[in-house]
Amino acid sequence: MKDIVVNFTLNGRQCKKLVPANKTLLRFLREDMYINSVKEGCNEGECGACTVLLDGHPVNSCLVLAAELEGKTVLTVEGLTDDDRLHPIQEAFIEAGAVQCGYCTPGMIMSAVACLNLYGHPTREQIRKEMEGNICRCTGYTRIADAILLSVEKMDAIVAEQGADVAFRGIDKNFVEKWNASYEVK
Amino acid sequence: MLNDFELFMPTDFNEACALKANGAKPVAGGTDVYVNMHGGKKEADQVVDIKNLAELKGTSYTAGQGLVLGALTSHRQIEEWDVIKKNYYAMFQGCSQVGSVQIRYRATLGGNIMNGAPSADSIGPMLVHDAVCVVKGPNGERKIPLDKFYTGFKKFDIQPDELLARIEIPDTPANAGSAYYKYMRRGAMDLALMGVSAYVELDENDVMSHVRIALTTAGPTPMRSYSAEAVLEGQKYSDEIIIAAAEAVASEGKPRSSWRSSAEFRVRLLHDVTIMVLHEAVKRAKAEDKAQPIKQVLYKGQQGLEERPKVQG
Structure with missing residues (x-):
């Protein structure tokens, strides 16, 4: 087995690592990068506890090889927090009581970020559809949807206070534009 | 940890072909191959990642x-x-x-x-x-x-x-409509217990042409139902002809029993789902705005996600 060198960005930090070919991104993040927010649930892409954003898109890190990371950007919950305050989504999860045992929460928050990239102001139905890949066995789904709706309110309030230039970590204002550029229509 | 394999990530197409000819397993998204590997199945000694081609x-x-x-x-x-x-x-x-x-x-x-x-x-x-x-x-x-x-x-x-x-x-003409229905037990993360897709083109007299029907989970591969297409081709749209097509589908589909469901239930589903999907395809062919969803109701009392009682929070 040959190890592979990968250069990538993890939570805004440039990294260079040697990884075995058969190591999944999940194991790599936990064991080599000490990113412990990423959880192993089913290890086969069903539960979403290992969700991270890869180049802005939510993926199950148990189904991604660490060797594929070359040139890619990875974002986990650790990368959402500013030095002095939590991300509005994290605050909303706490305030809405969306955390019970907490095992699914990091994956839920990353999927919530992805949802808010696609829909700036999602409806409850859109949230339920976008969060379909994350399972909460405490079944706190209603509060989780509440938390995402609350986080939108919080972010709107911050924008109203500080102006439209304020940036939230993980939220890409040009996401939809970039996405539409991937199609070619003649 | 996945089982041991050698990973290739070629950017040259012919190199990838040579690796595949040599027995390497081609992987794109990995949502099937790596799942099988997590389950303990040894897919191949060599894996070729084709995402860079x-x-x-x-x-x-x-x-x-x-x-x-x-x-x-x-x-x-x-x-x-x-x-x-x-x-x-x-x-x-x-x-x-x-x-x-x-x-x-x-x-x-x-x-x-x-x-x-x-x-x-x-x-x-x-x-x-x-x-x-x-x-x-x-x-x-x-x-x-x-x-x-x-x-x-x-x-x-x-x-x-x-x-x-x-x-x-x-490309599809303006008078065409298509529909697919996936019968599953939960709203996400489930395989199709049964699926039927249909495509019709409808002229101004409601006569159907270019009818194509495909069945999912009704045989060893996804398949077309040619006998049902022949029933509908060139016929005027009516409830009776759709039911005749559904009967043809149910006799052509050969689903097997599995732990998900029995073959008998799947045959019954084939019949009922075909009727619903064909009506939906025809409705879409007539519709002005084809991007609008048409409500899929397979049985009386079936609730869509939006109709479930909401908990106020």
Whole structure:
């Protein structure tokens, strides 16, 4: 087995690592990068506890090889927090009581970020559809949807206070534009 | 940890073909292969990651000609594209119901075909939209209609040194409509217990033409139901003729019993789902705005997600 060198960005930090070919991104993040927010649930892409954003898109890190990371950007919950305050989504999860045992929460928050990239102001139905890949066995789904709706309110309030230039970590204002550029229509 | 394998990530197409001919397992999204590996199945000693091949990329639509979808096109790209909703609604319905959002970002259309599962959600809609597979090898390209591409359970008309490069789907006329229904027990992350897709073109006298019906999980591969298509072809749209077609579908489909459901239940589903899907396809063919969802009600009292009682929070 040959190890592979990968250069990538993890939570805004440039990294260079040697990884075995058969190591999944999940194991790599936990064991080599000490990113412990990423959880192993089913290890086969069903539960979403290992969700991270890869180049802005939510993926199950148990189904991604660490060797594929070359040139890619990875974002986990650790990368959402500013030095002095939590991300509005994290605050909303706490305030809405969306955390019970907490095992699914990091994956839920990353999927919530992805949802808010696609829909700036999602409806409850859109949230339920976008969060379909994350399972909460405490079944706190209603509060989780509440938390995402609350986080939108919080972010709107911050924008109203500080102006439209304020940036939230993980939220890409040009996401939809970039996405539409991937199609070619003649 | 996955079992031990050697990983290749070629950017040269011929190199990837040579590796595949040598026995390496081609992987794109990895949402089937790595899942099998996690389950303890040893897929291959060598894995070739084909995500970097330019020949398999690209997602384009040309009015009048149709879609050219690189084999690496993800289900999410199909789902979030207004062109698909407008002209190929069954494909939107199929691709948006695969796995979860996370899976759909990774899983590719080419992978859905080459995995060969009878329950593949994107294949039925592609069959009814008359998709053509373009396979490419060192000796050039071959075009094979998707319904001829499957030769048996997980068997394809493809040489060991060839890769599925892209899928071409013709454009749809303004009088066409298509629909897909996936019967599953929960709203997400479930395989199709039964699926039926349909495509019809309707003239001003309600006469149906170019009817195509495809069945998911009704045999060893996703399949067309030619006998039911023959029942409808050139006939005027009516309840009776749709029921006759559904009976033809139910006698042509050969589903098997599994722990998900019995064969008898699947045959019954084939009959009922076909009726609903054909009506939906005809309604969409008549509709002004083809991107509008039409409510899918298979049985009396069936609730959509939006109708479930809401808890106020």
